[in-house]
């Protein structure tokens with residue numbers, strides 16, 4: 001069964017409604033927020049550690065709530081996944097990111113991919129690869145400008161449907177990154193099966209890596225693993241020059257983090273790339 005929107009998650013049984021009151025209210029809040037355009041995207045660069053070139057702009061969602069103020073995705077993405085709202089929300093994110101990428105391209109600014117985070121639930125409940133194909137067609141964006149970030153959880157269940165969707169996206173020419181690498185329950189079987197383009201090392205391994213031997217060992221091993229599979233390695237959450245210098249020495253390909261740039265709204269991001277090198 002395919003999911004088309006958030007509506008089928010509504011609980012009609014009265015007794016269930018009373019116990020799920022909070023969730024029910026939240027779902028209405030979500031739906032309204034999407035209609036009222038309270039969500040927006042910010043973009044954080046991933047940069048080539050050796051040249052400083054921007055390789056990718058990762059789209060990260062924000063919620064400008066009328067009474068609660070700015071809400072972080074850490075506070076609503078898990079709830080959106082539980083309620084199923086992640087499906088329409090994720091569709092909005094993809095469309096908006098592709099629209100922005102096309103606009104950057106038309107203004108002669110796009111020389112990097114735009115990366116979109118996709119939840120495992122979107123793969124399980126929708127024909128996600130078909131939807132991507134439609135959005136690329138609608139926005140007239142070439143697939144090589146799109147990057148999709150998935151997590152290890154995407155491959156957790158014996159789910160041939162998801163596996164096929166990931167393969168189709170790859171075959172379309174979309175760049176696929178494995179996010180938060182090392183934090184999930186990975187069997188690594190999928191690494192040989194899918195030959196994804198990049199591994200993103202979670203910030204938990206990068207923080208103070210120059211001071212923590214066990215973290216350095218893990219980062220070094222991940223780099224070796226990724227390079228052995230012809231994958232790029234991205235360090236997430238780089239905050240200091242010390243961390244940057246150390247991971248450069250270890251052979252990291254791309255960096256992302258506050259040391260390089262915080263996530264920026266689209267027109268601030270443009271200023272990053274207009275600056276002459």
Ligand code: C2E
Nearest residue numbers: 060061072073074077093117118119237238239257258259
């Ligand atoms: P993520 O995909 O692992 O994104 C990285 C998070 O780390 C972002 O938080 C980013 O702002 C933050 N970050 C980047 N550099 C640094 C740094 O140097 N130091 C620290 N301390 N943090 C840094 P954010 O934007 O709050 O997003 C949190 C999570 O929410 C994301 O983690 C992702 O899992 C999820 N998320 C965000 N946008 C979307 C979306 O559109 N769809 C889906 N499914 N999930 C999203």
Ligand code: CA
Nearest residue numbers: 058117149179
């Ligand atoms: Ca991500």
Ligand code: CA
Nearest residue numbers: 179180200236
């Ligand atoms: Ca991540």
Ligand code: CA
Nearest residue numbers: 180202203236
């Ligand atoms: Ca993370």
